[in-house]
Amino acid sequence: MTLTTQPADALAQMRETAPLVHCITNYVAMNIAANVLLAAGASPAMLHTPEESGDFAAIAGALTVNFGTLSPNWVDGMHKAIDGAQAAGKPWVFDPVAHYASPWRAGIARDLLARQPTILRANASEVLALGGGETAAKGPDAGDEVAAAEATARTLATELGAVVAVTGATDFVTDGTRAVRIDGGSPLMPLVTAMGCSLTCLVGAYAAALDDPFDATVGALALFARAGDIAAQGASGPASFQTAFIDTLHALRPDALAAVAVTDA
Numbered sequence: 001m002t003l004t005t006q007p008a009d010a011l012a013q014m015r016e017t018a019p020l021v022h023c024i025t026n027y028v029a030m031n032i033a034a035n036v037l038l039a040a041g042a043s044p045a046m047l048h049t050p051e052e053s054g055d056f057a058a059i060a061g062a063l064t065v066n067f068g069t070l071s072p073n074w075v076d077g078m079h080k081a082i083d084g085a086q087a088a089g090k091p092w093v094f095d096p097v098a099h100y101a102s103p104w105r106a107g108i109a110r111d112l113l114a115r116q117p118t119i120l121r122a123n124a125s126e127v128l129a130l131g132g133g134e135t136a137a138k139g140p141d142a143g144d145e146v147a148a149a150e151a152t153a154r155t156l157a158t159e160l161g162a163v164v165a166v167t168g169a170t171d172f173v174t175d176g177t178r179a180v181r182i183d184g185g186s187p188l189m190p191l192v193t194a195m196g197c198s199l200t201c202l203v204g205a206y207a208a209a210l211d212d213p214f215d216a217t218v219g220a221l222a223l224f225a226r227a228g229d230i231a232a233q234g235a236s237g238p239a240s241f242q243t244a245f246i247d248t249l250h251a252l253r254p255d256a257l258a259a260v261a262v263t264d265a
């Protein structure tokens, strides 16, 4: 088996650590992502200004950078935060939301990728386009299947020396050597905005608590998959699903994660 720490143990360790996570995320995601982290058992802080982001990243357990709603001041804050995290030996996670949407955004994605993220978490269209491939997507919503991005994810993981997580109906995680697929979740998940952005912050929480970023990433994705399964059972649509999902993250016991299908790829 590819994992040293199974998702159930990973959740227990993350909750035991209750890591402070420095999340630089977009205006759309800030509220739901903070609530997702609190419900799961981590401690979120959403801040981005360059005057403090470097100092804060150094004291947090991990940094996550999502550039969904971008402006120049934020870019400066992202680079200072990465400086602070790396100087303190803390992991950082990159979420390149719709990096293909404009030339300016694409250039910033290239600059941030060159800063050696520990983990890259993105949807299939974002991963495909990072590898130079064609994508049907224009904005933050994916327009491609995860399977179409798996080969690119493997190449990127090797080139970047990072864990790459591609999310969608079946998630794919690789570090270039190890690779798994994770089934589960619900078709309601892409109908709730910023679920992926929230997941990126949760990956940061797991990366703060576990030594192995591959096991950390799989643990976070497995928790989302299982919580998505359970929350969908009682939901009548996207809005009630979002509420049920946060309640489920809070209530879910580690042994419930044994039901998640994590298979070698």
Ligand SMILES: Nc1ncnc2c1ncn2[C@@H]1O[C@H](COP(=O)(O)OP(=O)(O)OP(=O)(O)O)[C@@H](O)[C@H]1O
Residues within 6 Å of the ligand: 097, 122, 123, 124, 140, 141, 142, 167, 168, 169, 170, 171, 184, 185, 186, 187, 188, 189, 190, 192, 193, 194, 195, 196, 197, 198, 199, 221, 224, 225, 228
């Ligand atoms: N069709 C689906 N069935 C089951 N789970 C899904 C489906 N689509 C997405 N998910 C799950 O939703 C979560 C978010 O992944 P997604 O790929 O939608 O992120 P994203 O496109 O970056 O989202 P956003 O940018 O809106 O935050 C992941 O846990 C993923 O497994």
Ligand SMILES: Cc1ncsc1CCO
Residues within 6 Å of the ligand: 026, 028, 029, 068, 069, 097, 140, 193, 194, 197
């Ligand atoms: C809808 C949206 N627009 C910019 S960021 C974001 C959140 C989902 O990525």
Ligand SMILES: [Mg+2]
Residues within 6 Å of the ligand: 097, 098, 122, 123, 140, 196, 197
């Ligand atoms: Mg996204």
